[in-house]
């Protein structure tokens with residue numbers, strides 16, 4: 001096949017069938033006709049393999065003819081790629097499909113036993129680990145609590161013990177280990193696999209990929225928790241049918257993960273998505289980042305609790321008083337939602353006020369990024385039944401007409417597992433996006449030792 005290469009951004013696109021290798025310019029003049037080198041052919045093959053795998057991920061099962069239609073690749077290319085993927089054990093044939101016209105075709109899908117991935121979430125108060133197969137079905141999970149008094153070494157050791165247990169489960173099932181994904185609440189250098197700064201953990205410059213890569217001898221992917229969660233929703237959550245989305249992560253603060261055209265947008269230095277720190281109330285409450293009036297101080301979990309507390313201290317009547325036995329320090333978002341579910345007017349009122357401010361911020365994001373979906377995660381997903389109607393109304397009111405009509409605001413599909421499933425998505429994303437064309441050799445990490453040192 002002949003490809004055009006864009007003069008400006010070097011992206012490729014297939015040339016029309018009638019293109020001739022003597023042409024130097026595409027008809028529009030902005031594309032140079034490329035005579036593919038060996039390196040180009042390898043790249044094109046990788047891209048095509050990725051298209052086929054991702055098509056099977058989102059549309060499974062499909063026949064070769066169906067794949068050809070869905071990917072736009074010709075049938076012989078699809079057949080050649082499928083032959084390779086069958087050999088590598090990444091896809092499997094599951095039976096004949098009798099279509100209304102033409103010969104029956106063999107249906108294909110991703111092979112669940114192609115391997116297993118480990119997802120890890122290191123949070124402020126927990127360590128969570130899951131083991132999944134190649135189609136993200138959870139095979140094993142464990143979660144332990146952490147304490148703010150725990151040292152970094154103690155938390156890492158606890159996480160390593162769980163990862164090892166997960167790998168042993170995978171090994172006992174005869175599954176090859178595909179890699180380890182790790183979501184952490186802080187700024188991450190994804191390229192280096194290094195946690196740069198996690199203010200709520202108090203960690204700085206921790207080369208997690210290097211540490212775990214050496215220990216487990218597997219690919220290790222480290223990502224900010226909101227970015228990982230966004231990828232998790234894109235791969236196997238509410239956003240699996242969209243290409244552009246913004247995930248809002250409400251834990252202690254308010255973070256965001258942005259996916260544009262199926263890829264995480266990390267920005268120039270990995271800081272993209274810090275939507276909680278856009279100024280929405282100049283001169284407002286002091287934020288953890290040191291500025292005032294950030295969106296996080298208006299709609300984050302702490303803001304929800306603060307509003308309810310102020311209303312109660314101002315003499316407001318609410319069953320939250322009874323739920324916390326008069327101890328206002330015990331109020332959290334779970335309790336506010338619980339009260340709202342019981343019809344408590346004060347709790348519902350507080351969530352209503354939040355949802356207007358959430359809607360205004362989301363409308364700003366919609367105008368900038370034009371996403372197909374905005375996903376509410378963490379504490380916001382718990383409260384979503386009370387938030388979504390007003391958010392949707394506010395977005396329609398404040399966003400530009402066309403992007404405001406298109407966007408759908410949804411609650412996360414994974415609840416408390418959003419980050420850890422996102423960590424699994426980091427591993428699968430790497431394989432589905434950059435599939436190796438040489439067989440992935442079955443491997444057992446040599447570092448699988450019985451006990452931690």
Ligand SMILES: [Zn+2]
Nearest residue numbers: 277287289294
């Ligand atoms: Zn801030």
